Amino acid sequence: GAGVSQTPSNKVTEKGKYVELRCDPISGHTALYWYRQSLGQGPEFLIYFQGTGAADDSGLPNDRFFAVRPEGSVSTLKIQRTERGDSAVYLCASSTLAGDTQYFGPGTRLTVL
Amino acid sequence: SQQGEEDPQALSIQEGENATMNCSYKTSINNLQWYRQNSGRGLVHLILIRSNEREKHSGRLRVTLDTSKKSSSLLITASRAADTASYFCATGPNSGNTPLVFGKGTRLSVIA
Numbered sequence: 001g002a003g004v005s006q007t008p009s010n011k012v013t014e015k016g017k018y019v020e021l022r023c024d025p026i027s028g029h030t031a032l033y034w035y036r037q038s039l040g041q042g043p044e045f046l047i048y049f050q051g052t053g054a055a056d057d058s059g060l061p062n063d064r065f066f067a068v069r070p071e072g073s074v075s076t077l078k079i080q081r082t083e084r085g086d087s088a089v090y091l092c093a094s095s096t097l098a099g100d101t102q103y104f105g106p107g108t109r110l111t112v113l
Numbered sequence: 114s115q116q117g118e119e120d121p122q123a124l125s126i127q128e129g130e131n132a133t134m135n136c137s138y139k140t141s142i143n144n145l146q147w148y149r150q151n152s153g154r155g156l157v158h159l160i161l162i163r164s165n166e167r168e169k170h171s172g173r174l175r176v177t178l179d180t181s182k183k184s185s186s187l188l189i190t191a192s193r194a195a196d197t198a199s200y201f202c203a204t205g206p207n208s209g210n211t212p213l214v215f216g217k218g219t220r221l222s223v224i225a
Contacts, residue, residue: 004155030210031210033212033213035215040217041217041218042201042203042215042216042217042218043156043201043213043215044215045212045213045214048210048212050210055210056212059212089154091155091156093156095210097209097210098208098209098210099209099210100143100144100146100161100205100208100209101146101158101161102158102213103158104148104155104156104157104158105155106154106155107154107155109154
């Protein structure tokens with residue numbers, strides 16, 4: 001079956017612009033996670049959803065970051081007023097209701113000029 | 114913040130040799146997982162070991178867990194050039210759906 005997909009694969013934007021990153025989880029997976037990975041580092045947790053609601057958003061760095069999952073499937077990570085420090089690979093993962101294993105998408109590489 | 118620390122940060126070996134990577138963590142866990150990442154993109158899940166397990170095998174992979182020392186090791190036997198990648202340990206503090214806490218990774222290079 002299809003894995004987790006993310007679009008776009010690459011996004012280049014200018015400082016101050018708004019961006020949206022999309023994640024399509026594995027069909028039937030109720031849990032969806034967003035992570036951010038900077039160069040030379042491991043992924044860092046941002047937010048996760050159980051169904052439509054954000055179960056834990058403690059990893060979001062500030063209020064410029066926001067994520068939604070209105071129908072409990074596709075999720076969108078939104079970043080307002082982007083800064084150069086937001087440049088990173090944004091990874092999405094999904095898992096089953098009680099699953100410990102998270103399946104990752106290929107990521108979106110965001111570059112803020 | 115990152116809980117895990119992989120050791121070494123980088124490892125270079127000849128094809129056919131075994132590769133051992135270590136991971137230490139700080140707080141109690143429910144499980145520990147190892148992932149592989151090629152070219153800084155998506156992570157591939159390799160193996161999960163639960164806190165009540167001490168050793169687990171999957172093909173050429175062998176993972177050990179020592180909860181008293183808060184450490185784990187990943188052994189790749191008979192390495193191949195295709196094993197070249199970054200390897201991350203990630204801890205799950207609770208069972209079920211919880212965010213993973215990743216280390217910084219070990220960069221493995223297998224030379225043909």
